[in-house]
Amino acid sequence: MTILWILLAAFIAACALGVVLSRSPITSAISLLVGFVGVGVLYLCLKAEFVAAVQVFVYAGGIMVLYVIGVMFTDSEALRLNRQTHMQAWPAFFLVLLLFLWMGHKLYHAEYKAVPSAITIAVATSPEDEARTKQALEAKAALARDTNPRQVSVALFSDYLYPFEAASVLLTVAVLGGIFLAKKEV
Amino acid sequence: MDFATIMQYVGWPLIKIVILLIPVFTVVAYMVWFERRLLAFFQSRLGPNRVGPLGLIQPIADGLKLFLKEDLVPLNSRPFLFKIAPIFAFFPAFVGFAIVSWALPWVTPSGKVHPFVVADVDLGILFVLAISSLSIFGIILAGWSSGSKYPLFGSLRSASQMLAYEVPLTLSVVAVVLLAGSFRLSDIVAAQQKMGWYYLFPGILAFGVYLVSAVAETNRVPFDLPEGESEIIGFHTEYSGMRFAWYFVGEYANVTLISVLGTTLFLGGYDIPFVNDATLYAAHPWLASILGVGVFAAKAALFAVFFIWIRATWPRYRYDQLLKIGWVVLLPIALANLVVVALLKLWLLR
Incomplete structure (x- = not known):
């Protein structure tokens, strides 16, 4: 599993490098597309199937199409032969390095509290109480039967309903603003 | 291991x-x-x-x-993209078959359950939608990498057509998912069997939207502007030989897939009409499974014949009419239908 993860991470990193380093916008766009699919596979490995499908559906299938269409109309030889400036490369590199080290430090020293499963709690608190253990086992089995999309939707529409609705309003406002800016007076 | x-x-x-x-x-x-x-x-x-x-x-x-036939690659093209573009066109259609549930599972005497499906994943129909949304790249990349103006225009036309009809198609599928309460295709069939009638009736509007968008998504008459076999120059103008044929293999695979999915979503899949499947399955599991596959194939064939029938009868739409049908007619119908189905689910079909 670790080997698989390293291969996948290297693949995604290579795609990301391709996006940044490539001179042709269309090559960048295609690297980004493949990278999106790679991230989808990563989600799949983490058993977040729903997020993986949405990643491919929305990013690779929706947003990338618009990107690619946009890129096709702006791709010109003159643009590609332009000398690229690298003035910001070093400051950016140090900033990103700093950010990376800080994140790594935080992640390394973070306390990972394993979420105790119902069965462990039940067994730990009352090893003799057979009825409770059985109940906990049943609860665990029910959790295992629960599907990934259902878990996501329960979380989205109960615990996080307010941020979810707020985000959708924000997106609607953004779309309306985009239309208002782009549309000519009729 | x-x-x-x-x-x-x-x-x-x-x-x-x-x-x-x-x-x-x-x-x-x-x-x-x-x-x-x-x-x-x-x-x-x-x-x-x-x-x-x-x-x-x-x-x-x-x-x-x-x-x-000779495999021509135009001088002005991007050879790599030009060569891989047809793969994008046909592979999503074939991958989609992996999640289709063909019959009730076969239980061996020792008690092992073998479902008649390659991968019975929770995501089900969502997986097909996600994968098939990639097929649009087959068209865009073909048009762009040909290095010629007409394929580029053709591919843009096709891309906006596919974008326009993907939205109502997805919304009509969502209506069925709402009714069944699951993405998994075997669950959708089971829910229809439990309810006693197929989703064709509570979801008649969704079915109509699904049919029209399915025809448009597969680039068939009356929405065949991307191909326009003899007169319109499309995205595959520069292709020849087997690479050209892959696009048509992809199209017919898509027609098959969309017939199979439509059968599962709206016509009860492998449910044998007028027969109580559960009792038959309990008595003769083998017979029920084989009959189920046969009934499934027959229903899907009805769909396919319907597609061909449309092709024999209808003239082609103009391009502006085509986009108008997608965005102005089908999308509001699909959205309104979603609300109606949600209310139905809330009050009547609990």
């Missing part, structure tokens, strides 16, 4: 994939023959009937011819 683990995760899935792909490829190849013959009968002709009895060897002859 021991042998049993390898078989469980690699061996059996591979065997299942091969068992599935052979009939799918055959169906796709013979659909071309069937369409040509049926179209000919609609137009008082005979169609291809020379190669083999009833012209049955025609698809093999066509395939052989296309494989032997």
Whole structure:
């Protein structure tokens, strides 16, 4: 599993490098597309199937199409032969390095509290109480039967309903603003 | 890793994939023959009937011819993208078959359950939608990498058509998912069996939207502007030989997939009409499974014949009409239907 993860991470990193380093916008766009699919596979490995499908559906299938269409109309030889400036490369590199080290430090020293499963709690608190253990086992089995999309939707529409609705309003406002800016007076 | 683990995760899935792909490829190849013959009968002709009895060897002859043709790559093109673009067109259609549930599971005497599906994942229909949303790249990349103006225009036209009809198609599928309460195709069929009637009736509007967008998504008459076999210059103008044919293999695979999915979503899948499947399954599991596959195939064939029938009867839409139908007619209907179905689910079909 670790080997698989390293291969996948290297693949995604290579795609990301391709996006940044490539001179042709269309090559960048295609690297980004493949990278999106790679991230989808990563989600799949983490058993977040729903997020993986949405990643491919929305990013690779929706947003990338618009990107690619946009890129096709702006791709010109003159643009590609332009000398690229690298003035910001070093400051950016140090900033990103700093950010990376800080994140790594935080992640390394973070306390990972394993979420105790119902069965462990039940067994730990009352090893003799057979009825409770059985109940906990049943609860665990029910959790295992629960599907990934259902878990996501329960979380989205109960615990996080307010941020979810707020985000959708924000997106609607953004779309309306985009239309208002782009549309000519009729 | 021991042998049993390898078989469980690699061996059996591979065997299942091969068992599935052979009939799918055959169906796709013979659909071309069937369409040509049926179209000919609609137009008082005979169609291809020379190669083999009833012209049955025609698809093999066509395939052989296309494989032997020269594979031209235009000088002005981007060779790599030009060569991989057809893969994007046909692979999503074939991957989609993996999650289709073909019959009730087969239980061995020792009690092991073998579902008639390659991968019965929770995501089900969402997986198909996600994968098939990638097929648009086959068209865009083909048009752009050809290095020629007409394919570029053709691919943009096709891309906006596919974007326009993907939205109502997805919304009509969402209506069914709402009714069934699951993405998984076997659950959707089970929910229809439990309810006693097919989703064709509570979801009649969704069914209509699904049919129209399915025809448009597969680029068929009356929405065949991307191809326009003889007169409109489309995204595949520069393609020849087998690379050209992959686009058509993809199209017919898509028609098959969309018929199969439509059958599952709206016509009850492998449910045998007028028969209580549960009792039959309890008495003769083998008979129920085989009959189920047969009924499934018959229902899907109805869909396919309907597609060909439309092609024989309808003229092509103009481009502005096509986009108008997608965004102005189908999208509001699909959205309103979603609200209606949600209310139905809330009050009547709990």
